[in-house]
Amino acid sequence: QKEVEQNSGPLSVPEGAIASLNCTYSDRGSQSFFWYRQYSGKSPELIMSIYSNGDKEDGRFTAQLNKASQYVSLLIRDSQPSDSATYLCATGGFKTIFGAGTRLFVKA
C-alpha cells in the first residue's frame, strides 16, 4: 500500500513566525509532489508543486524535496492568521495519493 504520512497536528505558530510542515512517502517511484491548502468546508487548493530534489520558492512558500530520504516539506515564512488551514501533501502521477493533512493554526 503506497502511503503518504503527515503529522496531523495541530501545529500552532505565532503570527510572523515560520511554519514547517513535513511529509514522508513510501513509493520510491513517485516523481511529482504537491502541497495543497484546505480551509474547513472547502476543497483543496494547490499551493506548490515540486518535481526534483532541492528547494522551490514561491512567495512566502518554500517546498523542499529529498527523494533519497522520501521526504517533502513546506515552509511558510511570515505566517499569517489567514494561513490557518489544513495542509495536504500529495504524491502525483495518475493516481495521486494524499496524506491526511496537518492542521496549522497561526495565532494573531
Next chain:
Amino acid sequence: DTGVSQNPRHKITKRGQNVTFRCDPISEHNRLYWYRQTLGQGPEFLTYFQNEAQLEKSRLLSDRFSAERPKGSFSTLEIQRTEQGDSAMYLCASSLGDRGRGPQHFGDGTRLSIL
C-alpha cells in the same frame, strides 16, 4: 471563472436510493479525477479518466459505484443503493500535463448525506 464545477453542492437522500453527481472540468484539461473525502482525512482516490477512457479505478470502489465521461468533457459519478458509509464529500479534479505530472485543480465538491 472557468474552474472545475460540481453539481449539486449538497445531496441528502435515504439509504438505498441512487444518486448521481456531475463534474465539469476546466475546458482544456484532458484528465479528470474523482475522490472521496471524510472528516479528518485526505482525499481518497476513486477513479481517473484520460479523455473519455476510464484508466484506473480504486479497489476500494465497490460495484455500486460507476463513473462515466462519455465525450471526454463532463463526468458523472453514480452511487447505487446508497449506504450510511457513503456519506462523504465527493471531489472532482482535473489536470493537464504529461505522464500525470500536471497538478490537479479541484471543484468545490458535492457533500452527500445518507439518512
